Amino acid sequence: MGEYAAPLRDMQFVLHELLNVEAELKQMPKHADIDAETINQVIEEAGKFCADVVFPLNRSGDEEGCHWNDGVVTTPAGFKEAYQQYVEAGWPALACDPDFGGQGLPMFVNNALYEMLNSANQAWTMYPGLSHGAYEALHAHGTDEQKRIYLHKLVSGEWTGTMCLTEPHCGTDLGMLRTKAEPQADGTYAISGTKIFISSGEHDLADNIVHLVLARLPDAPAGTKGISLFAVPKFNVTPEGGIGTRNGIQCGSIEHKMGIHGNSTCVMNLDGAIGTLVGEPNKGLNAMFVMMNAARLGVGMQGLGLTEVAYQNSLAYAKDRLQMRSLTGPKAPDKPADPIIVHPDVRRMLLTQKAYVEAGRAFSYWIALQIDRELSHEDEDVRKDAADLVALLTPIIKAFLTDNAFEATNLGLQVFGGHGFIREWGMEQYVRDARINMIYEGTNTIQSLDLLGRKVLGDMGAKMKKFGKIVQEFVEQEGVKSEMQEFINPLADIGEKLQKLTMEIGMKAMANPDEVGAAAVPYLRVAGHVVFAYFWARMARIALDKQASGDPFYKAKLATARFYFAKLLPETAYQIRAARAGVKPLLELEAELF
């Protein structure tokens, strides 16, 4: 059951009409030759692959799950073959460095690929997804030798990668981690400890797995300043780069989970596993953050992908399912009842999904474009500004898109009524899969603390001002035009409110640091809405310009923008009050009196 088709028109709208990526790429020497047509062709092909090869394995993968037998993990039927096709088609290499066999396409193309992969099958996508993160970390921090050994294999997809952070007693609090790395005479390290929740930690898709493992050197300082990063392959690599002896890292068991059943979530036992140091000793978290930031954006794309597929399916159902008459009289008098899409609250559920997915797409593709600017723009100032914007907005991509996705997939389920609760219809899987995205790669609370504490208050609002300036310029440019006032007025208003709220919290936090913890979650929701309001206003501008074309695509875009401002943005009225209420109502009660 279920359906998925890549939303090509909307993706192209974002890339070309909103972001004008072809012109942007002209300012990036290494991408200057890439034109819109190439991008569209790649995305179209990727869409076919996702719909035809990956999507059909989504429900079956959920039903079957992964199998563990004495350390060997078998993925659900079809996963391995689909992965082989993925590798053969060269998809892992899409945005990778040509020096290591990559195709050198911009990040935003990869982003579009991942949106579609996640719509098609989040659990499957996590196998190549983690590999890409490992590629980025090794590309940024690996030694030449590590790059030589690992990067070609990760780029080709012959090998996959993982990130091994969490231990039973520490998830968020990595400073407590205990895994030990003993230096060996040959310059390698013997690593021992237990890691849990390792996504794609063991499986049958690839010949080898490169684990990026956080561990402590013998003389390491306590806390997060004594953590080093190691590359630990499942099979030791021969001098020729081939598969050598089995390394001392084993999958002790796999977890039984609420969702993403098709992905193996592994307990990994390291018993003197041989690894090599990545980056500098005791600075492992720095190196790992490259992977974690990539992963956080990746999780945002998981949220986006699930929102899109839940929307597509609930829309189809709402047009098909006949139930009750419209309160204003029959809309399908020839049928025994009206399709439920005529009912206002079904509309609310559909439009909420639609508004979230389209703004999320605009925002996340724009962020991917900023990453391309950061990596490749010819102007150093542009690179610096882009890096700041990416740093500022990564926690919003991760938390706002995944919170929205959980709401959206739940609305998608609700549109189906009782059938939404039945596994066969496929909607409840989206909810179960979406649930993990609010937790892993740093819970959404951690994201909100990262946003407010580190990214906003941490530099006295400097990064925030950069984004504020972008919004402000748009407001000033469009605010004088009467047809834009319905969008610009609330955008300007919420922008000012966010600024004011930021200053208030900043002041309060000086007296009591817990004020940051108390305000962070609602603050992130408000900031997310500022971003979405900005992108909806920009998309409305384009839709207004092209209205005369008569293309109903623009009419739909405009109506969705109006829905967003009328029905979703007002959530900020709640969140601002919740943020402003401060820490006192949270900490008044002693813990032992709960």
Added chain:
Amino acid sequence: MGEYAAPLRDMQFVLHELLNVEAELKQMPKHADIDAETINQVIEEAGKFCADVVFPLNRSGDEEGCHWNDGVVTTPAGFKEAYQQYVEAGWPALACDPDFGGQGLPMFVNNALYEMLNSANQAWTMYPGLSHGAYEALHAHGTDEQKRIYLHKLVSGEWTGTMCLTEPHCGTDLGMLRTKAEPQADGTYAISGTKIFISSGEHDLADNIVHLVLARLPDAPAGTKGISLFAVPKFNVTPEGGIGTRNGIQCGSIEHKMGIHGNSTCVMNLDGAIGTLVGEPNKGLNAMFVMMNAARLGVGMQGLGLTEVAYQNSLAYAKDRLQMRSLTGPKAPDKPADPIIVHPDVRRMLLTQKAYVEAGRAFSYWIALQIDRELSHEDEDVRKDAADLVALLTPIIKAFLTDNAFEATNLGLQVFGGHGFIREWGMEQYVRDARINMIYEGTNTIQSLDLLGRKVLGDMGAKMKKFGKIVQEFVEQEGVKSEMQEFINPLADIGEKLQKLTMEIGMKAMANPDEVGAAAVPYLRVAGHVVFAYFWARMARIALDKQASGDPFYKAKLATARFYFAKLLPETAYQIRAARAGVKPLLELEAELF
């Protein structure tokens, strides 16, 4: 994994300190002899049964699920034995009519029992829960013969009951149902058709199952005015009231669902099944509404029960799990990190659950007391007023408590971080189980339409005024006291806003009935908060009065009240805006342009 203990202190607080039920019962002749001690003893015993017998089967029942084999359904291991103990202890009879073997206790005692049963095991509880609804429908609308045959068996729990409404093509829209009832020469009816989503439709717990089936007589008018209700036993009943021949109603299959795995959700095929008419021909929905209203309150209790158990478990975890230091300095310096309950956002997640469960308990026990008043009060005016309050507030119990429960169970899961997503820890089951409560017995959208369209606007606000008067009297009585202003001011404010909103929507609905559909869902959220604000203010009043006792229970109550007003009630600022935004943003876009 997991834990549950009946929250006896809080239940007794609601029954005795808030509702003063002993004094209330004095005005109900048939309950006048029941004292507080008896009530407490019953609840304490029930709590033990729930914690010791029913709760241990919750996880295992979820893991195992039900089995179907050629029409025979086997429930998970232990379910049958637990049900036998339940029957032997007389729990099914608790609030039933002594004329049929019942114990004649008030409804609110049954309500307390059901809160605890649902905390312990929602899927299991649905077997006796549906039976109780069937008992109520037959008690109200059955013939003497039907009462004679069925009620003793339902009261004793030897037999169970179901409600058979939904068909593949109609759930919400019962007017479309097709199941046929052909009159037979002996006054019975031969019923044929297919019913789906029949909870507890077939199982191995009891000797017989009484299905209450909606069907059409041959000459029935189209739509909802041509639906009749029939009692259709699994086994025909012998003249002596024993088990006779197998009737023509069979379980064709059971559904595989997101949650409530331990409850059998059945496709029931009727092929000339023999039934008897309940109530009048073509007025089956009237009779069924007795059962549906009972079921809607029952679903609210499912939400309440899940909220309580999720809260208990996440609280225990938050006190135990060590992770990070408080931003204001170590709180457990002797430990490697602080327990996570020190972090403000963990507090938010715990207090949200706590505030929802305690207000939900106050509200739902109060409603149960109104049902007792409706059924048993000596004064007819009191009976009438109580009936109006129950009718008005039933959709709020159903929708508000279950929406809140879904949020609360999700927050409970989130407190566990990654462990919340792992089945072994038990938290994700609460989320999956909670999800159905927003759908069945009328989706929460249907509840909101019932509230706004039928219960509020349908009588020009007459019922609403009755509840408004209760709130208003409390506001006037307490508003003059300075210590109560932090609670009374926002309560009075939100009460006025709801009144204003009601009038606005009423005006708009006269011009366009779709305005009701557009506003209903946010309207119900606002109305629910008015109810919760009222009960939190009342509980705060009691806590203030007893503060001097030094009992920390009252300190906790007061702190939770303050949290509610500071952090949860402000949701209304959003919902009022969403309601007010009206229907235009929902219907602007033609269905075919989605």
